[in-house]
Amino acid sequence: MEYLIIYLKVFLTGGLICVVGQILVNTTKMTTARILVIFLLLGVVLETAGVFKYIAEFGQAGATVPIMGFGSNLAKGAIKGTLEKGLLGALTGGVESAAAGMGSVIFFAFIVGLISKSKTKT
Amino acid sequence: MKTQTIFFKNPAYIREVASIAGPKEAEGPIGSYFDKTVEDDSLGQKSFERAEVMMHTTTLKYLLNKAKMRSAQIDLCVSGDLSDEITGANFTMRSFDIPFLGIYSACASFAESIIVGSTFIDAGHMDRVICSVSSHFSSAERQYRFPLELGNQRTPLSQWTVTAAGALILDKDKGEVKVECATLGTVIDYGVKDANDLGAAMAPAATATLVSHFRCTGRKPDYYDAIFTGDLGEAGSRILRSLMIEEGYPLPDSYNDCGVLIFNREGQKVGQGGSGAACSASVFCSYIYKKMLNGELNRVLLVPTGALLSKTSGLQGETIPSIAHAVSFVKVQ
Secondary structure, eight states: OHHHHHHHHHHHHHHHHHHHHHHHHHHSOOOHHHHHHHHHHHHHHHHHTTOHHHHHHHHTHHHHSSHHHHHHHHHHHHHHHHHHHTHHHHHHHHHHHTHHHHHHHHHHHHHHHHHOOOOOOO | OOOSEEEOSSOOEEEEEEEEEOHHHHHSTTGGGSSEEOSOTTTTOSSHHHHHHHHHHHHHHHHHHHTTOOGGGOOEEEEEOSSGGGHHHHHHGGGOOSOEEEOOBTBTHHHHHHHHHHHHHHTTSOSEEEEEEEEOHHHHHHHHSOOGGGOOOOOTTOOEEOOEEEEEEEESSOOSEEEEEEEOOOOBOOOOOOTTOHHHHHHHHHHHHHHHHHHHHOOOGGGSSEEEESSOHHHHHHHHHHHHHHTTOOOOTTEEEHHHHHSOTTTTTOTTOEESHHHHHHHIIIIIHHHHHTTSOSEEEEEOEEEOOOHHHHHTTOOOOEEEOEEEEEEOO
């Protein structure tokens, strides 16, 4: 039962974020690339303001898997870097904390690019 | 300035038409009208651009076969497509030993090719001219919006680029359908910026061309048995209808849009309908031409519409200028 509630919370949080995205797709003229960047920056802002950790606590993967989580990760790393290494840490910290994500994106994209081919949507 | 409408003194006649379409078009409401359809839209090629070239090439060869002609009997080919620098048509023409003029008016290219071809025949320079265009969903997505690999969400106002090629032979010798007159469009820009809402960008251009056509000819919309716009889609056609009411030329029920005709909008999840250079061409070279031959339609006005944007202009935040050319076809009694 406890697990079900966790799943429900994750689903609600992730779903809600996607609903906001879908509303933006349907009602604005923004391209999806732009909407994606807005969500990323929103993650940065929410993390910096200290709000994101409450959302992540409640929604867990529902909040961290969408690109907002990536934004929060960047901001978290930059803040941590600044505190430890000063101004230079603001530049290196973000990339450092997102390194696993970015590394795997490049690696897996390469592998998938080698073995698969794009197809027309149906 | 002379009027925008040309009446051909020595009109060109349609000798033969050919159309080849993709799998989704084959499943659409007019799928059975196409000469041939393919099951695999990559046509076994390594890129969608190559697939489009192959489709265009095959359509031209099929057209020549259907007309029982050799390429030596064709004096000129006027063709276009939507790829960068119209490489699709350029590469297609490597396979033919026929003089070639490449043309571009985006999705209005088919009308431009017929106007250019008819003018050459009218002037007596050429006897037989092929007019053809192609488009492919997957090459056009990359060209105008995003690469397929991005797995992008489609917006409700977007349209589905038709995967097809349409071609016809214009002949100076008398045939069953003649190209009677044509109205050349002007470039119209109402400031639409959304590359996913081309119907709204193109509807004012179609309005301008139609109004000019009716003024020049003194005709009313119901003079024609049917008026077909190229690819305004459902939303764009609605805009056109209301703009035409404002202009004092309300469109009769016989008005239709090739982009609306070619797909089952609800069932096939194509947004507002079909689009692309081959939308008007493949619908004309199958459905419309057959309806003219069997006598259901005697006077047809085809108004392909083109959105004149590019990858670069879109990224630089430019608005989307549009153009529409109208061509009037008459069944010879």
